[in-house]
Amino acid sequence: MRRYYYSVYANYYAYLANYHQVEELDRKYKNLSDLYRDSVFMLLPPGTDREIIFADKLIFSHKPEEAIQKLKEQLRTNKDTKRRVYLYYVLSDAYAMCNDSISQMYYLAQTAIQDLHMSVREYAALQKLGWQLYKQGNLERAYNYLRCSMNDAFDCNSRLRFAEIKDYSIVVNKAYIDMQNQKYVTMRRTVIVTVMLVVVMLASIIMLVYWMKKLQRMKRLLAENNEQLTITNHNLAITGKIKEAHIGRYLSHCVEYIEKLDQYRRSLVKLAMASKIEELFKTLRSEKFIKEERENFYKEFDRSFLDLFPNFVNDFNQLLPEDQRTYPKPDELLNTELRVFTLIRLGVTETANIAYFLGYSLSTVYNYRSRFRLKALHGKDLFEQEVMAL
Incomplete structure (x- = not known):
């Protein structure tokens, strides 16, 4: 009972230190929590629980590397699930003091996995993991983890966890809402641009179809004109040949007519030379x-x-x-x-x-x-x- 008593007061003063806004009181409560932690440590028998308390004290004394070494030794030897959850969680605190956020998130994730396996809903690991993910820029997962933590804290009526999550959740929710709004704005712009592109594309297709039809009509008209031109050229060629033939016929007819006139003249000359005056006049009158x-x-x-x-x-x-x-x-x-x-x-x-x-x-x-x-x-x-x- 005494060990339980000291443990409760150690946690009590640790929570007071975490939630107090006055720096002087913060140091005071942390020192009191450390004193009660020492008392717990003195009453614990050798084993994993005692090493976890000792590692916690090392972290408080700003010796996280030593704490990590001891905790990992316990992880190699202790296979008890409940004890491993505490080992994972304290390791995450040690790595947090070392500013190793990747390792911190790894052990927070391991703690959250074990909490899930054991059906624990009053936990601290998942909300801390969500906050670290938020700081890493993974807003979607951070929002999901904090929302899950908030729902579990509310369902199991854990007012303390609810208060812890509230500060994180306000910041992450605001960032998430801003991100969703930005996505909405981006999506709306994308939709507008897409609609405009579709309109332009449809207009382009309509114009393309119009010009293709016009081009087909022009090709058809050109083909008809070419055909008509071919016929015209053929007719012109025929006309040229006909003209040549008629010119030749005209020249032949002129020559023939000149010969006839010459024969007619000769016949008249013969009549005149033969003194056939009456016959000459008869011919001329005919x-x-x-x-x-x-x-x-x-x-x-x-x-x-x-x-x-x-x-x-x-x-x-x-x-x-x-x-x-x-x-x-x-x-x-x-x-x-x-x-x-x-x-x-x-x-x-x-x-x-x-x-x-x-x-x-x-x-x-x-x-x-x-x-x-x-x-x-x-x-x-x-x-x-x-x-x-x-």
Whole structure:
């Protein structure tokens, strides 16, 4: 009972020293606690408990290295779980005085593990470990350990442990809340930035799709233009060949016509030299030569025009009602009516020029033009424009 009595007073004055704010009283209570610890030490038989009290006294006397040596000797020999818990805890205090925070946290962790195995809820190791972790910057684990210590102290109604944890918990909780707030702010910024990036990405995708479709349309249009250009080039090449052929035909026709005129001149000269005056005058008065040449010219013109516009007759008649359409006779390429509009298709629009070219009277050409304009399916004002577009 005396040993128990001294032990209670040693702990009593140790707690008073820890929780007192006056430095002079702090020294006083620590000295009293040490005196009672000596009394306990004198009454204890040799063994682990006596070595633990002695190590505690060495720590109080600022000799932590000696305390560590003695405590580790006991750890090697003593396998009792309850005694090892005290050895771990006092070792943590010794390393704390040596400023070895890693070893201190190790032995605090060992103490907390043993407390857990023995279902002890009124403990001091876990809260000290949490505080050390806080000082090391491991705020998440520090908060969890102190919260667990607070809950256990509250559940087992340990007011002393609750008071010990309270100071630590206030600081750690504030730091933890600040960290969570910072995480929330960071997360909110991240969400905002992510949303903005998603919006930008969606806009980029929309623009990309838009430009891809536009590019496809441009490619398709370019392909169509290239195809049309190829057709145009082909038509131009054909047109060039046709022009070459018609130029050659025109030159041949001119040479042929010059030869005919020369033959005609020679025949007239022969008649004059033979003094066949009546026959000469008869020949000069005859229109046979002119008529034949005009017919040959019309045939050559018809052939050349239809080489350039092979579908002109059918296309021209599509502009007229069925009962008003005109077609050349079987032995003709074009008739007189069609020739008027072939010249309009070639850009000769003046009535006088058409009449002069075809050898018709102005009234004849005018009547043809007026008659077909009145028959046109799409109106007389558009008829000749449609003819020029054939």
